Amino acid sequence: MFNLPYVPTADDLIDKAFRAGAKKSKTVRGMSRRKPEKALTAEIKRVEQISAIVEGDLNAVVKHFPSYEELSEFHQALLDLRVKKDRYKKSLGAVKWCSDRVSSLKNKTLRKLKTQKDLGESRVFLGRVSSFIKRVRKDLDYLVEVKGVLLSFPFLKDEPTLVVAGVPNAGKSTFVRTLTGSKVKIASYPFTTTEIMIGYRKVRYMEYQVIDSPGILDRPMEDRNRTELQAVLAIEHLADVVLFIIDPESELENQLRLLDEIEQNFNLKVHTAVNDKGGENPKGYETFNATKEEDCLRLFKECIGLK
Ligand SMILES: Nc1nc2c(ncn2[C@@H]2O[C@H](COP(=O)(O)OP(=O)(O)OP(=O)(O)O)[C@@H](O)[C@H]2O)c(=O)[nH]1
Numbered sequence: 001m002f003n004l005p006y007v008p009t010a011d012d013l014i015d016k017a018f019r020a021g022a023k024k025s026k027t028v029r030g031m032s033r034r035k036p037e038k039a040l041t042a043e044i045k046r047v048e049q050i051s052a053i054v055e056g057d058l059n060a061v062v063k064h065f066p067s068y069e070e071l072s073e074f075h076q077a078l079l080d081l082r083v084k085k086d087r088y089k090k091s092l093g094a095v096k097w098c099s100d101r102v103s104s105l106k107n108k109t110l111r112k113l114k115t116q117k118d119l120g121e122s123r124v125f126l127g128r129v130s131s132f133i134k135r136v137r138k139d140l141d142y143l144v145e146v147k148g149v150l151l152s153f154p155f156l157k158d159e160p161t162l163v164v165a166g167v168p169n170a171g172k173s174t175f176v177r178t179l180t181g182s183k184v185k186i187a188s189y190p191f192t193t194t195e196i197m198i199g200y201r202k203v204r205y206m207e208y209q210v211i212d213s214p215g216i217l218d219r220p221m222e223d224r225n226r227t228e229l230q231a232v233l234a235i236e237h238l239a240d241v242v243l244f245i246i247d248p249e250s251e252l253e254n255q256l257r258l259l260d261e262i263e264q265n266f267n268l269k270v271h272t273a274v275n276d277k278g279g280e281n282p283k284g285y286e287t288f289n290a291t292k293e294e295d296c297l298r299l300f301k302e303c304i305g306l307k
């Protein structure tokens with residue numbers, strides 16, 4: 001989804017650029033250290049090569065990392081859970097600053113080398129480039145972290161979307177897996193799903209996006225952890241309709257309060273069903289077995305308004 005470039009560490013970038021510079025100057029200079037003309041050309045080539053590599057790597061970062069503003073609302077909210085947006089903006093700005101400084105220093109150094117023919121300018125250039133790069137060391141490290149976060153984002157299609165929600169261990173993933181065939185993880189303990197997972201199902205030639213979300217606990221929003229909040233964001237930003245699965249083995253009171261919260265806070269159609277793990281179903285909600293395809297398809301069609 002994001003075409004994110006290689007983000008070098010400060011040390012790697014210095015190392016890579018300086019090595020390439022040395023190699024380039026060596027091929028020009030050859031073995032004849034004493035010829036001043038060749039020595040000068042060799043230093044010019046070194047400076048050009050180093051700045052090409054530094055600017056190339058840094059500009060790729062500036063160009064290909066998405067700006068916060070160009071992300072969808074859902075992705076912005078997801079990023080906010082993991083990353084400080086001001087820090088992200090600042091890091092991109094710092095990388096741009098470094099690339100610009102190297103570029104203007106290169107121009108200045110090349111002018112001096114060509115006019116004054118002072119080879120010492122090349123050494124000054126190396127020192128200053130290295131210190132510019134070291135000044136953005138933390139920014140580069142931060143962007144490596146942001147890259148990991150951006151790459152973990154789910155790829156979403158612009159299609160009618162059902163978000164499956166409920167308390168942990170309710171059977172959400174089992175439903176999504178049976179309905180869509182997506183290989184989401186299922187286990188008999190809470191918080192098995194820690195990120196938003198996506199499956200697709202076609203019904204009457206129309207494709208629907210089905211989102212498996214982490215469990216949400218019935219507790220105040222400010223107490224909810226990052227895992228739970230991802231589910232809240234999916235309901236808020238992605239859902240056209242919600243399927244709320246009730247776990248008959250878990251306390252009903254809490255689940256009904258959570259259901260009420262979802263119904264009150266988001267202007268959405270919420271369909272409710274109880275899976276058939278056993279236990280009671282006092283309100284007479286529809287029962288289904290999440291491992292049976294026919295049950296899941298029936299329920300799904302009801303959610304999207306098809307018979
Ligand atoms: N008998 C029965 N067991 C089910 C049903 N649905 C799920 N289970 C079992 O319930 C347990 C939890 O299932 P998951 O699908 O992982 O639940 P989840 O809601 O995704 O859980 P989290 O990701 O932790 O929130 C597993 O042991 C499933 O095998 C069902 O319809 N009938």
Ligand SMILES: [Mg+2]
Nearest residue numbers: 172173192193
């Ligand atoms: Mg799950």
